[in-house]
Amino acid sequence: MNRSSAHLPLNLAKYRNVPNILMAVGGALAALGFFVNREQFAFSWLLAFMFFLSLGLGALFLVLVHHLFDAAWSVPIRRISEQLSTILFPTMALLFLPIAFLAPQVYPWMREPHPELDHALHAKYPLFTMSGFYVTSALCFLIWWWLSSNLRGWSLKQDQTGGALPTYKLRRYSCVGIILFAVTLTLGAVMWMKALMHEWFSTMYGVYYFAGSVWMTLATVYVITMVLDRQKVLSNILHANQYYYIGSLLFAFTVFYAYIHFSQYFIIWNANMPEETFWYLAREKGSWFYVGIVIIFGHFFIPFLGLLRIDVKSVFPYMLAICVWAWLMHFVDLSFNIMPILHPQGFVLHWLDLGCWAFMTGLVATVFLKKFAAHPPYPLKDPRLSEALGLYHAMPDSFSAADLSPQHGRQGGK
Amino acid sequence: MNASSTPYGIIAEFSNTASLLHAAEKVRDAGFRKWDVFTPFPVHGMDQAMGLRNSKVGWFTFIGGVTGYTTGMIMIWWMNAVDYPLVVGGKPMFSPFHAFPPSYELTILFGAFGSLFGMMFLNRLPRLHHPLLKHRQFAQVTHDKFFIVIECADPKYSETETKKLLEHAGSPRIEMVEE
Incomplete structure (x- = not known):
């Protein structure tokens, strides 16, 4: 196995200014767009926002x-995800503000003069009301704040105390958290993305956004791990299997995404009811049809066949290409969801799409790097760290029979 | 049954995984090809210690899967759109969407066949008898003993040298196995 730590560390100092440049150029383009073409700005901003919300x-x-x-295996890379998840609050919450202000220009249902006459709005009462929209949005960010800051905070606390309490706390937060996560992610996907065509309904939609989100996050975590390994930050605690496992999860989510998206399409296609089919019909007009084909092949077939072999999951240049491709495909996928409302005639890559995206890339990178640099790069005193290091195989001759006696056994066992 | 005394190979017993792993590394480095390790349970790191490469079964699975997928698609296209065209629910005679679920199932089925029969083919199974089964001490492999077996058919095999190698590797008990 050719680990990236086998090479000399890269000189990343020369890239130090890249996030700032992205923020400056992207911010200038976004600000210009805000005055020149506000509707396009709102949609481009929403697209970039949903993209980085996926990451958090x-x-x-x-x-x-x-x-x-x-x-145990993911202990060495957990801190990366912990720090990444805290971009949800306040970074993503602040980035949501322009959407909150421009919401009536983005979401057609808010411009409905007689919402009480619209059956789709009536059926979803009181979720699809102005107060429903803002209360739900605030609730989502509050829950994400509570979860991400506690999951990161208790993990950092364990670095200092080394006690067992943080581990128990983290488990409790996760038990409650996974349910709150499922509900809030679905609400976010429905209120901010699906609501662009509020008459439509699909029980798959939250899972669909989730599948794509975790997919692109795994690609991101893979690349960050690879870079930290090369820079000798994580090289002493990583094994080849971490790469293989992240790669396998990436492969699994490639299939999971395709399964979810195919199921959504297939059920609607098969039932053939106008109140459901119009969402996909709008996405078969003009060049959107070809974007759909790009998603089928680029989001599924290419990464599926590309990740099928067991050994490629640890070939770094190859995986880097796949991960960059995953970012591109996730962007195209979100574009397929958001942009047909603004550009029904076909796919348009507007300079504002790139501007808003560049601005948020720079901002998220800056926030993440600052947070990551301020704390240890991995959970220093996690009880399962030694297991992740592969130090848990007790050899039969590494302990004596006395260790197994009742007096000593308690201390010897974990 | 002829009472032949053709030697099949040389069997070396080990009492723990650590000495077995190191012995396997020595045999691997000596360049043997026709040899194997037998243990009562999976030993982590044994693949590397033996210098085993990734199994070829995956190729049989892949070819089986591709065959299954194309068979499903062609079969449904032929039956629904060519041989006996029938409109169902106002749908097109053939669409990759309605043909996908059955084709996908055939992908899984033929992929599983590929795995099973590919594994049997590569392992030369089924096989009714193996010389090792006659060896009395070998029955301990399902209990608490570990074995390395080097076949006489190996080009590097020499009765004295191979025995010496296994002795150096720390095996307390080395015997010949007959065909």
Whole structure:
């Protein structure tokens, strides 16, 4: 296995200014767009927002499942997800403000003069009211704040105390958290993305956004782990199997996403009811049809076949290409969800899409790097760290029979 | 049954996994090809210690899966759109969407066949008898003993040298196995 730590560390100092440049250029473009073309700005901003919301939620999910499964292998990479998940609050909450202000220009249902006459709004009462929208949005961010800050906070506390209490606390937060996560992620996907066509309904929609989100997050975590390994930050606690496991999860979520999206499409296609089919019909007009084809092949077939072999999951240049591709495909997928409302005639890559995206990339990168640098790069005193290091195989001759006697057994066992 | 005394190979017993792992590394480094390790339970790191490469069964699974998928698609297209065209629910005669679930199931089925029969083919199974089964001490492999067996058919095999190698590797008990 050719680990990236086998090479000399990269000189990353010269890239130090890249996030600032992205923020400055992207911010300038976004600000210009705000005055020149406000509607396009709102949609481009929403697209970039949903993209990085995916990253925060995906990271939160990885932390939650780590504790729920009491996993050992992911201990060395958990801090990456913990820090990534805290971009949900306040960073993403602040980035939501322009959407909150421009909501009536983005969501057609808010412009409905007689909402009481619209059956789709009536059926979803009181969720699809102005107060429903803002209360739900605030609630989502509050829950994400509570979860991500506690999951990160208790983990950092364990670095100092080394006690067992944080581990128990983290498990409790995760038990409650996974349910709150499922509800809030679904609400976020429904209120901010699906509500662009509020007459439509799909029980798959929350899971669909979730599958794509975790997929792109795994790609991100893979690349960050790879870089930290090369920079000798994590090289002493990583094994080859961490890469293989993240790669396998990436593969699993490639399939899971395709399964969810196919199921959503297939059920609607098969039932053939106008109140459901119009969402996909709008996405078969003009060049959106080809975007759909790109998603089928680019979001599923290419990464599926590309990740099928067991050994490629640890080939770094290859995986880097797959991970960059995953970011691109997630962007295209979200564009497929959001943009047909603004550009029904076909796919348009507007300069504002790139501007808003660049601004948020720079901002999220800055926030993440600052947080990550301020604390130890992995949970220093996690009880399962030694297991992750592969130090748990007791050899039969490494202890004597006296160790197994009742007096000593308590101390010897874990 | 002829009472033949053709030697099959050389069997070395080990009493724990650590000495077995180190012995396997020595045999691997000596360049043997026709040899195997037998243990009562999976031993972590044994694949590397033996220098085993990734199994080829995956290729049989992949080819089985691709065959299943194309068989499903062609079968449904032929039956619904060519041989006996029938409109069902106003749908097109053939669409990759309605043909997908059965094709996907055939992918799984043929993939599983590929795995099973590929594994049996690569392991030369089924096989009714194996020389090791005659060896009395070998029955301990399901209990608490570990074994390395090097076949006489190996080009590197030499009765004295191979025995010496296994002795150096720390085996307390080395015997010949007959065909």
